[in-house]
Amino acid sequence: MKGRKLLMIPGPIEFEPEVLQAMGMATTSHVAPDFIEVFGNSLELMREVWKSPMGQPFIVAGTGTLAMDMAISNLIEHGDRVLIISSGYFGKRFEDISKRYGANTTILEAPLGEVVSLDSIEKELKTNQYKALTITHVDTSTGILVNPKPIADLAKKYNTLSVLDGVCSVAGEEINQDEWGIDVVLTGSQKAIGVPPGLALLIASQKAMEVWENRKTPVCNYYADWNNWLPIMNAYEERRPSYFGTPAVNLIVALESSLKIICKEGMDKRVKRHRGLAMAFRTAIASLNLKLLPKTNEIAANTLTAVYYPKGIDGTALLSKIANDNVIVAGGLLAEIKTSYFRIGHMGSVSSNDLISVLAVLERALLDLGHQMIAGKSLQTFQNELLKPD
Numbered sequence: 001m002k003g004r005k006l007l008m009i010p011g012p013i014e015f016e017p018e019v020l021q022a023m024g025m026a027t028t029s030h031v032a033p034d035f036i037e038v039f040g041n042s043l044e045l046m047r048e049v050w051k052s053p054m055g056q057p058f059i060v061a062g063t064g065t066l067a068m069d070m071a072i073s074n075l076i077e078h079g080d081r082v083l084i085i086s087s088g089y090f091g092k093r094f095e096d097i098s099k100r101y102g103a104n105t106t107i108l109e110a111p112l113g114e115v116v117s118l119d120s121i122e123k124e125l126k127t128n129q130y131k132a133l134t135i136t137h138v139d140t141s142t143g144i145l146v147n148p149k150p151i152a153d154l155a156k157k158y159n160t161l162s163v164l165d166g167v168c169s170v171a172g173e174e175i176n177q178d179e180w181g182i183d184v185v186l187t188g189s190q191k192a193i194g195v196p197p198g199l200a201l202l203i204a205s206q207k208a209m210e211v212w213e214n215r216k217t218p219v220c221n222y223y224a225d226w227n228n229w230l231p232i233m234n235a236y237e238e239r240r241p242s243y244f245g246t247p248a249v250n251l252i253v254a255l256e257s258s259l260k261i262i263c264k265e266g267m268d269k270r271v272k273r274h275r276g277l278a279m280a281f282r283t284a285i286a287s288l289n290l291k292l293l294p295k296t297n298e299i300a301a302n303t304l305t306a307v308y309y310p311k312g313i314d315g316t317a318l319l320s321k322i323a324n325d326n327v328i329v330a331g332g333l334l335a336e337i338k339t340s341y342f343r344i345g346h347m348g349s350v351s352s353n354d355l356i357s358v359l360a361v362l363e364r365a366l367l368d369l370g371h372q373m374i375a376g377k378s379l380q381t382f383q384n385e386l387l388k389p390d
């Protein structure tokens, strides 16, 4: 009995042992040659993961929310119009942030379990000149996956900047930042990128950097201002010492380690692994007479799954039974339905064995609570899905 727990929430996730070891190394000076090299490498590796050879990467201590804040505060000036395309809790966060910087916001909210239609987005873009639009790639509150490409195409057509919240998608879902022409793709370290919480990461396009350079008013956020951070990123990339705010040395060492693991696997293979496991997992969940929050498979995320509690089953009791079996899953997050569903994260280092453990523990808990199902059904389904040829 090791009392090992399996952390299956949508971030923080289970981290690779090498990443945790890297994190535990003796802290060096932030201007030590070795660390400068690590920082520079990390910036370069980010471009590979984001598929943005032309973009400007930023690595700053903070959370995913800081990355959202950084994108909006640098690109938006008082009175600018921002179109928020929302499929849950994190979409609305963009509205709050944009308003804080004086933006004139319009929010298009998807019906529960669905995505916002392209028609309604185009109609808005035709009606008003928007400075930027925001997309939540995977909304972690609903497990909804949005296809960013056609939205980025519309943004280009109507001369609007596109900002993609990739906190629950970067290094898990398909992203081609430069090819798709997305102006900012942002994330936080603790999700699919596989590093303990504490880093805000983003890549801005050349167009985004030009828009920022041509601002008429100063950025209304001192810490997030690219004026402070761009020279630092440039210095590290040119392998020169520099200072604005002390970088999170150990986290950045861990980041380099994780980015190397990701690039070694290769982004295409990594996306395919996430997709294969997620599809098999959704089929297995459905075989237990459980309902998923996303209405169709095409808009279901591959980094997490949101599942309704079955009728007559007490959600709190279910989650505590699962936790007692040393598997940690997450409850609901979207206020309207918070107590009627739960979420399982499956991103980063996730393997089929992890998901088999989740299914086994979930089955026992459901059977214990009297849910009508056949014991072993989801395990059998999962195995059969995995054994199917591609």
Ligand SMILES: *Cc1c(COP(=O)(O)O)cnc(C)c1O
Binding pocket: 011, 063, 064, 065, 066, 090, 136, 138, 139, 140, 165, 166, 167, 168, 188
């Ligand atoms: C987790 C998450 C965030 C917020 O990230 P923090 O690191 O918690 O600040 C934002 N957007 C999405 C889609 C997320 O999953």
